[in-house]
Amino acid sequence: MSGLSAELNSVEREMAELLDRLDRWSLAYHRDDSPLASDAEYDSELRRLAELERANPELISPISPTQRVGDKPLPEFVSVRHKLPMLSLDNAFSGEDLEAFEQRNTSKLNIPSLRFCCEPKLDGVAMSLLYENGILVRAATRGDGSVGEDITHNARTMATVPLGLKRQDLPKVLEVRGEVVIPRADFQRLNERQARHGETIFQNPRNAAAGSLRQLDPRITAKRPLVFMAYSVGHVQGGTLPDTHSEVLTYLNELGFKVSELTRVVTGWREAENYVASILAQRDDGDVDIDGVVVKVDDFSQQNALGYVARAPRWAIARKFPAQEEVTTLLAIDFQVGRTGAITPVARLKPVFVGGVTVSNATLHNADEIARLDVRVGDQVIVRRAGDVIPQIVKVLVERRSGDPTPVVYPTKCPDCSSSLIRDVEEAVTRCDNSMACPAQQKAALEHFVSRKAMDIDGVGEKLLGQLFDQGLVKTAADLYLLTPQDLSALDRMGQKSATKVVRAIAASRETELSRFLYALGIREVGEATARALAAHFDSLDLIMTASRESLEEINDVGPIVAGHIHHYFSSQAKRQIVVCLLSAGISWPKKENKPDLTKSLADQTWVVSGKLESMSRDEAGAAIRQLGGHTAGSVSKKTDVLLAGPGAGSKLSKAQSLGVTIIDEAAFSEILREAGL
Ligand code: IVH
DSSP states (O other), rough: OOHHHHHHHHHHHHHHHHHHHHHHHHHIIITTTOOSHHHHHHHHHHHHHHHHHHHHGGOOOOTTTTSOOOOSOSSOOOEEEESSSSOEEEEEEEEEHHHHHHHHHHHTTTOOOOEEEEEEEEEEEEEEEEEEEEEEEEEEEOOSSSSEBOOHHHHOOTTTSSOOOOOOOOEEEEEEEEEEEHHHHHHHHHHHHHHTOOOOSSSSHHHHHHHTTTTHHHHHHTSSSSEEEEEEEEESSSSSOOOOHHHHHHHHHHTTOOOOOOOEEEHHHHHHHHHHHHHHHHHSSSSSSSSEEEESSSSSSHHHHHEETEEETTTTTEEEEEOSEEEEEEEEEEEEEESSEEEEEEEEEEEETTEEEEEEEEEEHHHHHHHHTOOOTOOEEEEEETTTSSOEEEEEEEEGOOOOOOOOOSSSSOOOTBBBBOOOOOOOOEEETTTTTOHHHHHHHHHHSSTTTTTTTTOOOOHHHHHHHHHTOOOHHHHHTTTTTHHTTSSTTHHHHHHHHHHHHHTTTBHHHHHHEEEEEEETTOHHHHHHHHHHOOOOOOHHEEEEEOHHHTTOOOOHHHHHHHHHHHHHHHHHHHHHHHHHHOOOOOOOOOOOOOSOOOOOOOOEESOOOOSOOHHHHHHHHHHOOOOEESSOOOOOOEEEEEETTHHHHHHHHHHHHHEEHHHHHHHHHHHHOO
């Protein structure tokens, strides 16, 4: 072998190894949510591959990750005819509808019951991917079901779309179908980014996904957080597949596709309906919008015997959930003053059932949002409630507007104390700066102080605080600790017994934790996680009160803005006075910050499970958490109480660390389950 070809061989080998490693890391990250390498390691290997490719362009593989994003926009979209039509599904709205669906099919097949494969119905956009000899050759939208548009250039940009399928026994031609979705958290960030750049705000993740796929320029699509989840195969030629739909899903997962982890095989409509109930119960916790459950006859020979009616298969049905968007009327807009003085416009709506609850208020965020929507009182609006986000008005149906309602006039004076308002351009917030004397701010601060995650004072809520404030009995939080049962029993509908109970509850809150106390003060931008991080870092109120901005910024979760707010708070003579009064009222905490007591019930705690667990699946861990009264969520945020982390927890682990979220491992979790008798 000549020197040159030996060298080329070793380059080829290195490139092949890099491709293989990058592919494995990408699958672990994107398909399995369980990273094997850090982002920095991935980027560095990718850079090395790109460098070798630049030096040896003839060795570039069509399935190299460097080949995902094209650098030129397409002149126009090309139509493609699907080899097999992409059908739609009939709908079921109740258990009875499912019973009738099973009944129709069992009597046609003359069998007593059916095995179904149940999957979440993902609320996104359908996409078909065509592979020839394992290489992606075409991607298409559904279009009218028979003819769609070629979007290969865009599909290639998605990390969850394998460019090549690695397996020896692949059919010559394999069409994979699935849904393109945008996870809720990414959708929120996408809209924030769009707003910052003055670009279109998307109504919901589905519209954003559809808009992102219909781009001629793949460089735009590449910036959108699109995720492809496979749910079936279409055209297959030159090879055989498993005999059941559920096995095909496992097969697709092995080929490199992300498939829903919530899929389950059941027997009979009752089990299917139980599955529907369990998915509905988790709907708000998941990463992506789910608009129902698809129930499919699992056995392909039975599917074939059942066939199709019109444009829908007889063997599958969509069991729909309550809609997450509804139309209602905007009755009024109120301007509320929050505890930090921020003015929030709140839409009062004609009550409407959406996302499983009756909604009569929605947030309008700020003046920019009102201007963007051009929403006016009397308008018909689309309200959206998805996940645990506050209901939002996402669209005004301008074409339904009657007459010429007047545009909303944003207040220039505080609706409560009439002080002039200040507009904080950076934050797009209008604020009442009269923090010490604005009654609305004082009341909101008191409500925050007693709230569950702050001082957690039982039996003292908005109503009682309102009365105490209005009668001049309580102005600041410290006054609460001076109340006597006599003071309280003078109030409306307050007997001696309840008065004593309230005073006891207030007294009991004196023994607290430093993090709760810090959170209860209501310092701007200091949420529970930041308060916990501050307490853990300094373990002393004195040190926090005298800390410089720089030393505050040493904490992971604290940037210059938050450090500024903390510093500003404790520099104020009046605020320091409040703290002193509270301490002289007897509030105290143990020196070392206690971790939350994980051995009790998990009532109202939000958990995230990430990484690989040995003794159970992540789903089983989630089920146990919910059984103990906790909630589970798909991503780590300020609202997370505990992260259960196994090996490969990756970005969720680092996020939890930076937010000061309690992190436990599988052994500790097993201990909790044992204690709880599970
Ligand atoms: S199977 C013939 N499975 O729902 C059956 N569809 O109304 C074809 N969808 O446009 C669909 N999640 O894009 C199937 N797990 C799932 C799905 C799913 C979402 C969409 C699909 C289709 C629509 C049918």
